[in-house]
Amino acid sequence: MAHAQLPVVDQPRVLTMRQDAWWVQPAVVAVVLTSFVVYATWAAFQNAHYTFGPYLSPFYSPELFGSSPHALFGPKPGWWPGWVPFSPALIILPFPGLFRVTCYYYRGAYYKAMWADPPSCTVREPRHTYLGEHSFPLIVQNIHRYFLYIAFIFLVILAHDAWNALWFTDAAGHTHFGIGVGTLVLTLNVVLLSCYTFGCHSFRHIVGGYLDRLANRPVRRTAYACASCFNRWHMRWAWMSLFGVALTDLYVRLCSMGVLHDFRIL
Secondary structure: OOOOOOOOOOOOOOOOOOOOOOOHHHHHHHHHHHHHHHHHHHHHHHOOOOEEOOEEOHHHOOOOOOOOOOOOOOOOOOOOOOOOOOOHHHHHOHHHHHHHHOOHHHHHHHHHHHHOOOOOOOOOOOOOOOOHHHOOOHHHHHHHHHHHHHHHHHHHHHHHHHHHOOEEEOOOOOEEEOOEHHHHHHHHHHHHHHHHHHOOHHHHHHHHHOOOOOOOOHHHHHHHHHHHHHHOOHHHHHHHHHHHHHHHHHHHHHHHHOOOOOOEOO
């Protein structure tokens, strides 16, 4: 019986035998993540248009030092180096940024999209050596679990900002309750960030993932089930919260610049 001769593939030269457009997804991820980093960096260095009435951009919250009424400790401190551009965002933005950068999902996303490590399933890496996360600098990714605790603090702060967004000051200086479009935007941002944070793999491990049995631990079992519920959508929460925080900053910025009018619902 005759046998067909199979083609010989030169493995060192061929990345994959896939015929589909496997490169589209990592390319889109690379573009979106790069765009977010560029916008967030630009917004952080602006030091302007980050507040509008009771609204405060999440990129600048908490505003420790600054020129707006939201500043907790007054204007620019004297110890700030003169050769470094001042912006309240530069003080606090690295903390939620590092939580997101070291996230297990985002690591898998930008490893593929930006480092081609690997670029996709059944696609060979364009390198011959791989050190992994057991050596510097990728071993630093293990700090994710510690930035999780800081992320919880930021959730409380952003929730407080959403609460402040319910109180408006009129021309006479009187404060009254109200709901604007910005109030809903800031509140939705907190909801999306909370869903993303509570679905974190590290949080799931903290509340009970490290235990062999949850049967006799009703509190931990409930907490683990809730975290698992959020975790099932962890990828979606990661992207929705990323767009949410950027769009919240953009909304406050455009209102401050007079481009948008904040419609008052109540």
